Amino acid sequence: MAEDLQRSVLSSTDSAIRSARSLHHNSSAHFRNFQDLVANAKSHYKAYEDTFFNTVKEELKSAREHPVATIGVGVASGLLLLPGPRRFLFRHTLGRLQSEEAQFVRAEKNVKEISLSVDVMKNESRKLLERVALAERDMKYGHTELMKAGSQIQHLAKSVYKVEAQAADIMDGLREIPGREALKLRAEASRSYS
Secondary structure, eight states: OHHHHHHHHHHHHHHHHHHHHHHHHHHHHHHHHHHHHHHHHHHHHHHHHHHHHHHHHHHHHHHHHOHHHHHHHHHHHHHHHSHHHHHHHHHHTTGGGSOHHHHHHHHHHHHHHHHHHHHHHHHHHHHHHHHHHHHHHHHHHHHHHHHHHHHHHHHHHHHHHHHHHHHHHHHHHHHHSOSHHHHHHHHHHHHHHO
């Protein structure tokens, strides 16, 4: 049994060593492939970068040698790329070549869009006016409730003032009564009063 155990341990260690060597060999091969790929990518990038900058240098030299052509290309590209001049050119060149029917259809479409936006704005303004009326009504109701609460507070303040005056009169009356019972009543009234 010990021999079987020893053989199985030896076979396990041998297979582990073989798989580790295989893994090391495979990983180093993948790493070398990756290094080759990076080197290849660097060389391609350098070639494209050189080509790009050489082309830019040549075009700048050409622009310096032919300033009139450069200005003409700049103005033409400005006219074609900017939206305002592009619309102006279209209206005054190709726009004039459109038939009257096409112009009428385009104008009719614009009128429909404008009437739709006017309807939307009318609906929004109507909703806003309804909200304003509702808010005004709520504000008036709140103002009325606030005024009622203020008058109730004033009424309560007057009532408290009257009760305090009556309590002061009772205390004065108790102070005028001589004797032990009067002292007890005064002490009890002063505890209740404060």
